[in-house]
Amino acid sequence: MKFFEVHETRAVIELIEQHYQPLTRVAKVSLYEAFDRVLAEEIRATENVPGFDRSTVDGYAVRAQDTFGASDSLPAFLDIAGTIEMGQAAGPISRGQAKYIPTGGMMPNGADAVVMIEHVEEIGSLLNVFKQAAPNENVIKKGEDLHDGHLIFRRGHRLQAVDLGVLAAAGVFQIPVFAKPIVGILSTGDEIVPPETDSLQPGQIRDINAVTVGAALQSMGCEVIYGGIVRDDYQEYLRRAQGLFAQVDMLVMSGGSSVGTRDYTVKVMETLGKPGILVHGISIKPGKPTILAKAGGKPVIGLPGHPVSAMVIFDLFVRRIVNRLYDRTSHPFDPRIRARLSRNLPSAVGRSDYIRVRLEERDGEMWAVPIFGKSGLISTLAESHGIVEIPAPKEGLLQGEWVAVNSFVRERGIVSEEEDLSGGHAAQGSTEEAPGCC
């Protein structure tokens, strides 16, 4: 077996950008199916918006020059030549004429401004105008909002709710999006049993990673194929991994924690295709025994078996790989939350540490309270809001220091100290977790 060096976080991110390529499968979907999908082509308007000159107020459509000089003391006098109906083409007006126009109504030919209803007085068919209008006042011109050919969104943009409205306005209904990446999940380990197992035998634990990783992948728009659990048998492992690999765009293997399973995972990943393993071990904690490979162009990921480690690795690296598959150009805002650290956090120089924290608001300021627990208790996932990085070159972080909390939950109530749900893991223990565990 080759010797693999342990990589630093930044180096791993560079390898991801360098090795994994976007999927090119494109699907056409309707407006109603396009929410949260990623554009496979740039989108340009195919018509002018609005398609006609349009009033932005209730009032009278006029020729602006007919109102020049009009004031409260010296109104302009115009002839009322009719009413414009919503959704109808408007007949023209001539010099000295005005037509009533509702908000959104189509401007008649000959008119170039709208006088608001507040600034006129109707006397029979005569209109007194008490305020002069400038050309184009209270009018949106044809194509002013979006002109035919206007670049609206770039390839790689992920469509939000408001964006679908813009597409509808622009007359774009069949939308080219990237096909959803298909991701297979295969769990390994003799101690692992399906998550929905009712009653555990001594020594067994449920397959947590299939559940958390599966849901996180689906929330990113992936289709997930659950490959089940493989026992510690190399031939069976290889056969099942190859079968699943053939059906997917990316394969995630969640490793058992025993040495035997970890060795098998490496061998299986090497067998799936070239160039094989890119990263074997990352100098971070938790999450060190992570493996990244590429086989026949597809990413193959070996996640640590421990659920807490697996979620940290998912957030740091797997999200990035999925975004690569989508060729995303619109990355989310930096989703990190700024908070002050509630206590000193020591760390080893040369290793990035990721510490789970709970957020608490104290006197209007956000504080990050580290959550410990030996070997990353699963219950800490239920109470943490996110993770704080102690970068590799640092010896630690100081109490009161501002940190950026990378939140892996989109929402979670901020619990005050009195109603703590944790059972008290916070601020117990130390940052040192058992080295073999995660």
Add this chain to the structure above:
Amino acid sequence: MKFFEVHETRAVIELIEQHYQPLTRVAKVSLYEAFDRVLAEEIRATENVPGFDRSTVDGYAVRAQDTFGASDSLPAFLDIAGTIEMGQAAGPISRGQAKYIPTGGMMPNGADAVVMIEHVEEIGSLLNVFKQAAPNENVIKKGEDLHDGHLIFRRGHRLQAVDLGVLAAAGVFQIPVFAKPIVGILSTGDEIVPPETDSLQPGQIRDINAVTVGAALQSMGCEVIYGGIVRDDYQEYLRRAQGLFAQVDMLVMSGGSSVGTRDYTVKVMETLGKPGILVHGISIKPGKPTILAKAGGKPVIGLPGHPVSAMVIFDLFVRRIVNRLYDRTSHPFDPRIRARLSRNLPSAVGRSDYIRVRLEERDGEMWAVPIFGKSGLISTLAESHGIVEIPAPKEGLLQGEWVAVNSFVRERGIVSEEEDLSGGHAAQGSTEEAPGCC
């Protein structure tokens, strides 16, 4: 018709909390269907996690007292009594014995600590232990992570990916969640045509709000029933509104912009049930002509017709109403992004102004660049990242001031000035939009 006073933003929020009640329909879903659903009951663990004492390292399970005093120079000598297999019950050990145990393996009866493999030497069946172990060292005790009965999540919690893993670990597979709110959308106005209309006639515009509001509601977990478009005919409007109202938990009416349609909307809302209209007009811009009603316990919302105004109102008020229907206790973090304002923004005292902004990073600092455009051009939705509030008591905000940007898109690329997609609406015009328009 009654006289309605225009409400301030804070007063409207209070009315929402006071008048709209959570739905009580509960559904049981599986782990794989529970992502992003809201818990209808509190959840407690139904078993101990782990279900057995468990090693957190690869090493030897021992009685801690047999290792007391052991050191590099004076090792303790133990008998190797076998190997513990993953996922299997472990036989007991006696005084002076040790068993090999993999990470995650079940501790044998009699053992209370694990010595890491790095600190032992195997000589045949003899084990030299070079470091003493404290009781419980490298062991997670049965129930230490989650004990049977442990409160995991409260009613109203929205389930994230990691949470599903915690539920699986705790043996909770059938999950009581609130049924999805069913929301009807009815659009009105003679000028409005279905969004997918290929070719517009003069004076027509597409139904943008059904698309944006529908997608935003679905992203919050609602089921949406599209009720189509009603012409400006009171009897037809009433009949269609009543028909849709009977099928839904909440009705959203998107008003046409003409005065006639707006009057009809008020009358229809009054007819649907008691107590009827709660809010008619809000002192904000854009979004003033918003109507909130309650009929037979159900929220009924009259949104402004203009798409930009409708999205602002959706974000400020409709989101809150949907969350009320879910009885959410876990609110998202404050999702606002802190940024500095790129220019002065004047405002009228006594009215809350909501200004769309684009975010730009300049020298590592985030800046909010106001986007204007008369009467809220739809294209401004495609380029804005969110909105900034100028609170009612303020005369405006100053250039360079720090503001909180309420982001109504979950993600959007931060565009540098060179590759501006906007066509140049930013920093044009003034904050004053035509008063009749939105």
